[in-house]
Amino acid sequence: MKKLLRFFTINILILIAVLFSISSVDAKVVKKTTTTKKVYSAKINHVEILATRYKTVLNAQMKNKVSKIALSSNGYNVAITDSALKKALNETSSINNVDRVYITKVFVKKRFIGYTLKIQYKIQTAQNNVNSNNVQAIYETETYKKSLNFFLLDKHKEDINKLSYEIAKAIFDARTSIYIPKELYLGDIKKLTEAIEDVLYSYSDFGYLRRIGYTVDTKGATLTFGYSLSQDEILKMNVGLYDVVKNTASKIEAQINSSNTLEEKIKIIHDYIAYNFNYDVDFLKTNDEAQYARDSHAYYALTTNKAICGGYSSAFQRLTKYFGIESLIVIGTADGDAHAWNKVKVGDMWLHVDVTFDDPVVYGYPNRNMIRYDYFLKTDEEMARTHRWN
Numbered sequence: 001m002k003k004l005l006r007f008f009t010i011n012i013l014i015l016i017a018v019l020f021s022i023s024s025v026d027a028k029v030v031k032k033t034t035t036t037k038k039v040y041s042a043k044i045n046h047v048e049i050l051a052t053r054y055k056t057v058l059n060a061q062m063k064n065k066v067s068k069i070a071l072s073s074n075g076y077n078v079a080i081t082d083s084a085l086k087k088a089l090n091e092t093s094s095i096n097n098v099d100r101v102y103i104t105k106v107f108v109k110k111r112f113i114g115y116t117l118k119i120q121y122k123i124q125t126a127q128n129n130v131n132s133n134n135v136q137a138i139y140e141t142e143t144y145k146k147s148l149n150f151f152l153l154d155k156h157k158e159d160i161n162k163l164s165y166e167i168a169k170a171i172f173d174a175r176t177s178i179y180i181p182k183e184l185y186l187g188d189i190k191k192l193t194e195a196i197e198d199v200l201y202s203y204s205d206f207g208y209l210r211r212i213g214y215t216v217d218t219k220g221a222t223l224t225f226g227y228s229l230s231q232d233e234i235l236k237m238n239v240g241l242y243d244v245v246k247n248t249a250s251k252i253e254a255q256i257n258s259s260n261t262l263e264e265k266i267k268i269i270h271d272y273i274a275y276n277f278n279y280d281v282d283f284l285k286t287n288d289e290a291q292y293a294r295d296s297h298a299y300y301a302l303t304t305n306k307a308i309c310g311g312y313s314s315a316f317q318r319l320t321k322y323f324g325i326e327s328l329i330v331i332g333t334a335d336g337d338a339h340a341w342n343k344v345k346v347g348d349m350w351l352h353v354d355v356t357f358d359d360p361v362v363y364g365y366p367n368r369n370m371i372r373y374d375y376f377l378k379t380d381e382e383m384a385r386t387h388r389w390n
Contacts (some may be wrong), residue, residue, distance in 0.1 A: 047083045048276070050076055052305055054088035059303060062096035065121055070106075072114040078105070085115060091247055095240050095303065097122045143239065148172060150242040153202060153321070163195045167223065171199065171206055174227055174234040182220040192221060204310035204317075204329055204340055205241075207296030208234055210289065228289040237299035244302045245318045248272075256323055262346055263377065266353065269319045273312060274359040274371045280306045309356040313340045316355050320344060327353075332389030339387070341375070352383040 054071055061069045073081050089101060102118040149157070151172055158165045163184045170178040185192040192214070200206060211226030227234065249256075252268050259265045280295045294300040296310030298318045307315065313329050320327040326345035333339055334357065341354035354375035375383070 046076060046080055050074060050080060050084035051087040054084055055092055056304060058088055058092040062092060062098060067119050069117040069119060070114065073112055078112050095243060147239045147242045151238055164199050167195055168199045171209055171225060172238050174231040177222055177224045180221045180223060201331055204314035205297045207310050208293035228293045237297050241299045244299050245322050248302050249319060249322045265323060265325060266344055269316060270353060270355055270376060271371055273315055273355045276305050277301060277312060277359060278306050280308055283308060309340045312356040313342050316342050330389050332387060334387045352378040
């Protein structure tokens, strides 16, 4: 048993180290400043740029239930700012429990300078407490179940794999411990550790998990977990993910529905992420565990448009799943550094898509006017030139 304990501890520490080191690949990506490949340019959309700025401010203020918010025009005219504000409110109000917004335009000497927003928030009624550690994290039953089912993917549904489901659900809820009855893993510690690895390799969103341990008795095993974020923040991201993905999907749904081929649908999702996301180069300077967890989560990536490779791959996986396209996350290395990307099923083939590497980074900052396809729908043979995986 001592040998098994040491084996489990060593493997879990290695696994966690791999997950946390995923960010290191992006330092390598920063160095990729030139390319001989053909690039595809897009015009700068000032409404999108301003809307992103507005969303950042609104999310931060609404999270703290601020009732009055001031927004600058940033030098743009009324037509652009009105469009940007409408877009920002559409993408922030629902996830921040906003009931009504009263908007007043602000002028100084007849010159338009911005807006004053008065915010009214909905009064939440608690119907289901998914809290396991005496933290007040309360959500409506229907919302929680819908989000859980969407988050855990088909292979970790309760009626398919009870063992992996219980582990994944515990990490989803940010529980500090769970008890696994012996019959679920048949008393085989190897089966238990394989289930844990299966869960961890399935979700970039679980980047907030920092530690796993276990003890056993005659009736089962107790798993214990440690996190880099609070349970409140974790639950907000996990339970809120479905609505955020749904809102994002609505922006490209018309394009998806009018596409004639599966490849075209995948390209639309790929292009949306590559064009709208900014690589979090600031994280590379700090390696802060909490920011790593946020940058690896699809909720954070889709609400802030900021991510590292885990966030890129998770957002791609969530959006493809929403549109009924089979995909998975691949964890390995790229150019020798730890990295995460995706595989997507096209016909009978599983092809690679690395949106992070297709979103060029020049001198440490994303160039939003370029999208490339160097790592789009590549075979294993093609991808193996720069990437390695198990």
